[in-house]
Amino acid sequence: MAWTGSNLPAVGEYNQTVVLDAIRRHPDGSTRSKLASVTGLSSMTVANVCRRLLASRLIDEHGTRVSGPGKPAGILRLNPDGGYSVGVHIDPAVVTYVLVDLAGEVRDHTRSGTPSAQDPRSVIDEMARSIDALITTSGVDRSRVLGIGIATPGPVNIEDGIVLNPPMLPHWHKVPLRAALSEATGLPVVLEKDVTAAAVAELWYAEPSDSRDFAFVYYGTGLGTGIAVAGEVVRGISSNAGDPGHMTVDPNGPVCVCGRRGCVGYSVVPRALVERAQREGIMSGTLPAGPAGIAELDEAFSRLAAMATGGDQRAHAVIVDAARQLARAVVVIVNLLDIERVIFGGPFWSRIAPIVLDVLPGVVRDDPALVPPHAVRFTESAIPVDVAAVGAASLVFDSTFSPRASTLLISAD
Structure with missing residues (x-):
């Protein structure tokens, strides 16, 4: 989505953010004439904005680019140290x-x-x-x-x-x-x-061609969902949007702390999968209750994921069941928001990603409850270190x- 600016003097600050955003989305550099084209601003407005951005060291001018007759155009890029x-x-x-x-x-x-x-x-x-x-x-x-x-x-x-x-x-x-x-x-x-x-x-690091309507499924000690619609995040009236944990995905599933059965946030999170594996004798040990058991949970979940990806059929089945349950929640989210992409990430995600992404897309696609007629893409976050x-x-x-x-x-x- 390309943001366009306004030539009204009262919104000069807004125009500055529009131009800066356009430069940021073209890491190979952009000329002033190109910026005017993509932002809808006049050439004079773009020139004035770029002058201010150069003076504040937010952008640099590197080299020139020849595009037709006349003086070669300067190439503008973000200044990383700005x-x-x-x-x-x-x-x-x-x-x-x-x-x-x-x-x-x-x-x-x-x-x-x-x-x-x-x-x-x-x-x-x-x-x-x-x-x-x-x-x-x-x-x-x-x-x-x-x-x-x-x-x-x-x-x-x-x-x-x-x-x-x-x-x-x-x-x-x-x-x-x-x-x-x-x-x-x-x-x-x-x-x-x-x-x-x-x-x-995800919005900040998105390529220009990337969808601006997506759900980010965060898989950590708990399950959360970040939402972007039309290029802006959805926060809700109290800025606490994005908690799908008590969405029922298995009416016959375990009783959640809320009293209902089969809540996705209780059924598919790392603790639930490890505890199921321990109950079924796939893994030994018992997790300590509450936050005190976080380190043990991390280690046990890594072992379970390694067993599942390494060929242990029973461990693999635990992750597959979780993928199917998560898919039911994804269907509800896609139906509700009519989004085109679902992104997965979080500190526990990568360990089970190969299995989940092998199972979940097909379950979502074949679910008779899926309403939108368009295809839904499933991707992993490419952001380094820690996405949050x-x-x-x-x-x-x-x-x-x-x-x-x-x-x-x-x-x-």
Whole structure:
């Protein structure tokens, strides 16, 4: 989808984001005349915007390109060192920190154990120290760091920047993370639900030809769905959209914590698959309950996936059943949103991806409940390191540089 601008003087800032976004989507470079063509802006408007972007070092001019008679046109590209952002993904098992440049390159990353202290101040202090160390060791110009993006499990209060009470983070109760971390680091902070951050990342890193209508299925300790429609993420009225966990996929399945049977978020997550394998004697051992068992879950799930891909038929059947159940949830999501693509990712995803992607597309395609007549593509996230952490970093760029028609609305106040 190509964003087009406006020549009205009142929306100069919006036009700047339109031009910058167009340059970003052409990594091989673009000329001013090409930018005018793809954005719908006048040549003079594009020239003025590019002058400001060059002065702020957000873009560079490299070489020239000959296209017809006249003076060769300068080639404009993003300046990777024009700005940086820090992305933080808070997972029940680990916190991932990434430093991303304006061109989308991950310059540095690190991980630490997820803080579990009940005192929010100690949590904030530990995160601030990790962020400071990341910026220092990366060697980038600290003055060009635009801000920090945080991706956290929901539910969250985005308006106030508060992490409410994530089920797998029992000590994180109403933590005022945004304001406290901004105060501790001196940087602007944006807070987002992790699955939404992942969807933002997919939009930010998308090729020009990629679909802008998709669902991102996040497979971690829990199951979540980030949604993008017409090139914008769907957040919902409280910014907690994307929780399909209590969607029934097996009426005869195990009883979920909500009291219903066969909820997808209870049936297909790593803990459920490992516990089934242990009950059926495929694997030995018993997982500790709650967040204390995260490390053991990670190890056991890796063993189960390795057995399944290595030829153990019973282990393979466990993953296949999960793929079929997940496919039923995907059908509901596709029907509801009429999307063209489903993207899979998350910390536990890659271990079962070969089996799931061998089974799930056919189950979705052959499901009599599938309504949209078009084909649905199933892909894996190509984003490096940790998609939610990179998504959190993208949030900073997205909030700063991505054009939004909503910014043109004039308030009646």
